[in-house]
Amino acid sequence: MLHNNWAPVVAGLILCGILIVFTLGKSPVFRIDRAGASIIGAIALIGFGVLSFDDAVRSVDYKTIVILFSMMIVVANLKLAGFFELLGNIVLEKVSTKKGLLLSIIIASGVMSAIAINDIVCLLFTPVVLMICHKSQCNPIPHLIGLATASNIGSAATLLGNPQNILIASLSGLSFFSYFYVAGPIAVFGLAATYVIISIIYKGELQGAISRTIHVEESSFHMYLIRKSLLIMLCILIAYMIGYELVLVVSFGAAFLLITRRVNPNKVYTSVDFNLLVIFIGLFVIVGGVEHSGLMDYLMELLPSREINNVSVFALLTIILSNIVSNVPAVLLLKFFIPPVDSDNWWKALALFSTFAGNLTITGSIANLIVVEMAKRQSVVVSAKDYFKVGFPLTLITMILSILWLVFLI
Template identity: 40%
Template sequence: MPGLKTGRVDGETVLAFLIFAGTYFVIAIGKLPGFQLDRAGAALLGASLMVGAGVLSLEEAYRAIDLDTITLLLGMMIVVANLRLSGFFRLVSDFVVARARHPLLLLTAIVMVSGLLSAFLVNDTICLVMAPLVLDLVRRLERDPVPYLMSIPMASNVGSTATITGNPQNMMIGSFSHIPYGAFAAALWPVALVGLVSTIFFIAIAHRREFLTRSPLPEITPPQTRYHGPLILKAAAVTAVMMILFFAGQPVAKVAIVGGAFLLLTRKVKSDKVYREIDWPLLLMFVGLFIVVAGLEKVVITPDLVEAVARLDLGASAILSTITAVLSNIVSNVPAVLVLKPFVASSGDPQKAWLVVAMASTLAGNFTLVGSVANLIVAQKAKAQGVDLGFWSYFRIGAPLTLATLCFGVWWL
């Protein structure tokens, strides 16, 4: 029955590709037209169809889920939730930003705080925290909020390039590649640093009247803010210990989940407050995407296809960066990394290739306003307060910033 088997396999291949394409289409546009299906729901539906259609067995679907990535992301979300609830982020921003007495110094402070925090904590969360703080500050200073708000996601994207815990796609890459935390950071921190300086430069040049001035900022009374001192100390201490263990070579997923679980042991903060801070839809989307891509790999991404793609010389940083950046702007960076996984794993130097993918998929998020979730978070927060960032006002800074940082990243790696 060889003919029947070939027909079955061909039909299965077409079905797997259609499920994959449909899932990624919804993820790319954010929502299924005419329905209330969002990205997380699309990933779950696609995963269910892969199993329901027989492309993957239930056991294969379970094995496709990278539990290290899910565990790391969940642990970091709990840690960041505790830092946020304690008032840690407001304390840091008030301390640093309040000492900037000139518009350019204020911009530099916002970029460096956003970038540094995003280098060790999840960048999307940093944007969620920083956007309302910065908007409130610049309004009290009576400055144009647009360039300051744009600097938050740009700096967060760039800063998060530096470490495995900077953003979700780096967490996946850390799990796939088994690159040690310290080695990852050593390879990419110069890219992040140059990127942060470049962010300040491009924003300042694009808004000369705002930043290239001799006029100082007016004195303002700092807002009365309540902090939870003991929780700040506890959360900051746990975070510091986690970072030390990361650099010491301990498994990042284990360290993150133990640290997060320890922070749930408190008399003051109810656990459900922490749970409400966790991005459950993002975790669900990850689970679904792992299964969807596994289905595609099983019947579509054959050894022959991998070999054919390898002829594109993915070992060349410029080529791999370009492919990654373009794909990241089409379907977003997390799905792009999953699609590239089998091709990167088969390259001549997988570790270097993974570093290139981490760099390019993250920096590509600055190209347009819809290039990353971090951008959309700040745009939505701003719009809710009557401030429109605007696609083209973002693009005229984000596009040259992305190209400049990608070129440096390719040269550096």
């Protein structure tokens, strides 16, 4: 093991290197992505003796990993059944105007992101939105921004909506209803604000009707599998609401869906985002090493406790850190600043702030990057400026509302 004086320095240097890769999305020198950086950082901390292998294993919150993996299995079954394409067809049948299309996309992505992981919702919805916009000759940019921002806001409503909320649920032990009671109303208001802001900023592009002759390309919908997957998701939500442990009900639901004669299991596993799971495991070890080295104790001493107990300062710190290193690393670092008194409300604040902060910039959340990168492959460019025009006022409104609502409840 390293000498105590050197451990914080080594841990700090490794953490800085990891944060640079997470900020840029890749190494500026080598071909290393976020998953690779997580692996390298974790192994470096063990190799330099900042923490032992056993300590590294104990640093991993396996409940969070199991919850994420199980949710991916459930959503993968919906994807294979054609649920998201079916939802696109329903949207086209019900809407007749471009504004109506925008509203439908915001509602659909917001609601789905509240009960599934928003990154996966964006991954599956983006091609459908692009196809609809292409066939209806709509400018796809406002609709894609609506998809990204609404998925972030909708995911804030529950502890199942995004990776950082799943992590917070595991770390804090918050109940479904106690969090939903706080976050649900703000998320609904946020979705309404998303529609109003985009409608104002892209007023010209959203005028007029869409063609009623267009159709989403024919897909084979497996209604039995759709019903089965939705029923399992509903059972997971109900079991979680009445008090069963999330990791148990989600893993049981995923296991049940794997008992089938209709679906090739390899197709399910192909839809699992193993990169995200690797990132989580690596980050757990890295943050565990930083904590074990004493670096967090040193940083805590630099910040007066009265500032940490100020919800506005906490919100600002969360916005800055979430947009520098992304939501999940920000939560792993900010968990050390949760005051021991009235900690449940501070965990709720962290879940809300870290999620809404993701709407500020195009790199603020993985969901944003998924939408932008997938659109780019089809020659649709959503620029940072396009996104910021919507993201800045939306983040400002939702963060102010969150602060006022939390202060009122506390």
